[in-house]
Amino acid sequence: MSDLISFTDILERYLKARIPFISIRSSERSRVLEVVRNLAQKINIPTYVHTLSQGMRDLVHHRTVSEDRSIMGAVDFMSSQFTQRQNLTYVLTEVSDLEDDTPTARYFYDVAMLAAETGGSVVVVTSNPVWNPLARLGMSITLDVPNEDEMLTIIQEQISPYRGQIPINWTEQEEKEAAAILSGISQIEAENVIATLLAKGKIEKEDLVELTQVKDSVFSDISGLERIYIKDQELTVGGLEGLRKWLDHERPLLTADLRERGIRPPRGVLLVGVPGCGKSLSAKAIASSWNLPLYRLDLSTIYGQYVGQSEGRLKEALSTADHVSPCVLWIDEIEKGLAGSQGDSSGVTNRLVGQFLFWLQEARSRVFVVATANDVSKLPPELLRRGRFDELFFVDLPTPEERRDIINIYIHRGLKRSLDDRLLDELVRLSEGFAGADIESAVRDVVKEAFLKGDNSITVDLFRRSFQNVVPLSQTSPEQIQAIRTWGRERAVSASGRPITDDPNLGQMKRNMLYP
Template sequence: MESLKTKDYICNLLKARFPMIYISTWEENRVTQMIEDLAIEENKIKTVRKVYLWSQTDGITAGRESVKNTTAPLAALDYIAECNEPSVFILKDFHVYLNPKQPNEYIIIRKLRDMVNILRESEKPKNIIFVSPMLQLPEELQKEVTVVELDFPNIYELESLLDEMIAVNKENPNITISLSETEKRQLCKTALGLTLQEAENAIARAMVQKGQLSIQELDIILEEKRQVIRKTGILEFIKSDLKLEDVGGLENLKRWLIKRNKSWKEEALKYNIPSPKGVLITGVPGCGKSLTAKAISAMWQLPLLRLDMGKIFSGLVGSSEENMRKAIRTAEAVSPSILWIDEIEKGFSGNGAGDGGTSTRIFGTFLTWMQEKTKPVFVVATANNINKLPSELLRKGRFDEIFFVDLPTLKERMKIFEVHLKKRLKNETIIGDIKQTEDELKKLASLTEGFVGAEIEESVIAALFEAFAEDREINMSDLERAIKNMVPLSITQAEQITAIREWANVRAVAATAKEDRTEYVSEKEEVTKTLNSNDNFRHSRGGRTIDF
């Protein structure tokens, strides 16, 4: 019911005779309709008012009436000052005059400041409402103008729009409409985050594309939503078909996620539990952190939005902060949703000393939102170097849990090999002596002690290239050779991995289940491992052992 609250808020501002209101939105028509409804509701507004519109192209208009010679902003303001009737003036895109570049352009700001008292002291109530897609407010007017943010249409407004479109087109012989009340609700929930115009376009496109409107047209609504998110230039809509089973190991993390599935739905209300805030996944690079984020989206069936911190920071003063606010608003508009921030330490590791405090302000905005957010936006943040993150981000209340993803255990490596071999070896004509039995998987896993998941996948791909280059079947010997030729990250970055583990031992929960952390190997293999110089990667695993 957010839009109704906004409407009531604007109504109170008009009744209290606030001289100037600034509504930042793309939806001019929606604002105009809202103000016109308020202006004629005498029981709400107390005094019925006439609504005037102004634009650079048409000047001042009221319905079919138009006032001559009012396209210039000063002429329009003069008319408003002299108007002697209860009225509301909606000025479209007036923000272009609120950012003067030359001294002679300040006259418009001075005129607006003069008009504040004129509007307040007028015998008849008068208000000015600026409507613009961007907030541009000079310092001189900040104490005189009240800023209102118009939320995206809520589910009730979208349902009303859908009912109107169905009523208009139900007699059309070229369109078949087959939607139950439950399906209508689902369609409208999918459209959350679109403006009314965008939602109308998406529904209209669904009708004409297949000559029908049914639950099967959800993909068209989602495509329109992807377009909207792309246009922000900050968030990326990630389409993922991964399953949680495609992530090898990490059973502790998986169980935690499964227990929180559907916790944002109505059936969770009887337990009086809040929607989960988010999870921070840290650990060794290449061990499946980003893959897990994509799998969560598929399992929970929620849109996955990737936040690129590089796009948040912009060269214009103040625009970086606005970019962060826009990203947050978009994520909330399409909620319930998942906001994925990959390698978060690269965006929030600075202290703002060299950028005029921009990164500090952006970090503060994000922290406050994480703490206070009420809409179901689940934040999945991944980090390779956790030591670079500020301590404020790691305390309880920001994330529900911090998980540490270590080098995969023997059982996990077996599962990772199984996943990638099934994924790649789909054509039976190229499979040689690889049977994917437990013994084979165990042998491959034993050969890859200290390998991360990405390196295991790469070894399978390298073996396939060997077979492809010689136009033959792939064999176990190809896999063994590819493994032997690869130098794992656990050797090249041994010191860094040890440091990450020491941090995780007391500050994070192990993503690997307790039963998987105890590797089962034969006595002969155990002796071999003891002699292996990399054996410390088996016995000093990081992360507290907590079973979910």
């Protein structure tokens, strides 16, 4: 990472040292040119910039010196000027084909050698790597998008002129939170977002939610990630009190400035356990309750047929997640994408696992990962080591109290009514061993009848038959449930805050909850 202050300091030294070739890695051309313009005035060196729209012009005085807008025309112009004058600096902003051994790269190699003889500098602003022999003629430097401190300054500069003219109800705390939300986008994108808010004629605290939505629109077409839009009726999750308490405890840390403490924001949770018990639904509920956009990383779409393609796609997807942060990144059934394959003789899967785990541990962006897994036996052991995820939760079959909550949720959603306590108690008993998905299936049958025959057709017997007709996984595959619980007892925290046992109603917890 290179913030603006360190970038400016390093670039100034490169220009004073007359480094013949300087590669600036950045996607913000205007921001780079502003820095170079200020440095050109400060150290008093003739500096010219070339663009495809305006040709070559004086960077400080905006005077056109060559109307040839082509790259090769710019190279010819630089070559002729270097032979006539000393200490010239040329900045090129739209150069392609410099990554490999191409004619363009070789032309730049020759002109950089000429610059070295006359105390000149060729500066290329690009977002791509540079051919190695050319790069070794000089130095490279990166200007990243604004960090939180720089983003805070941008926001304050945008808002300050309007204070006293329109209602602005942001304190410094809201401005800092806005800076955290907008981190990852360019200066001009941030200025456009704030200008959109100012155009309403006022800025309210509630606009922080809109900031996330507007930022999301900047990254509406994301390679490797799928934006998940959540419907309100999908958000209610029954039970899982242990997970809820942990999330409530961690939420303030996601947007807080933790740099002075030397710790990173919450990284995420791994939810393992019985299929159909709300793991995937929890990812949606977290994003909704935290007012964050939800993105789904589908690892099955990452794999490509060419060498290095899979790794490149995963790197791009994770980099994009960093840019759209703060957000929730949902990885469903992660074991299927990272479990490895006996037929994978190329080692692609192992490299993907290593790449993902490195990002998970080392990245400092505010991406909260919610990964789910059903088949715990296929999880890579490295994924379970402390430091990868903040916590590992086990989602068991719902307890009687949780089944009561889940039944009520689906009854209110589908029938818009409440059940008699005696009937509800009976359905709780009938649903012993049910997963949340099993309960949803049973209630759905009743709702279908209500839609087809009217609410008056709903009887106690219909509820009984609907629940009795469901054969849950705990009955069809009891060995699978037993194996999952055995694994969870030793390695995970209970998501419900209750013991993980062979019988979900009995037994003692092997691990205490963090926040009882």
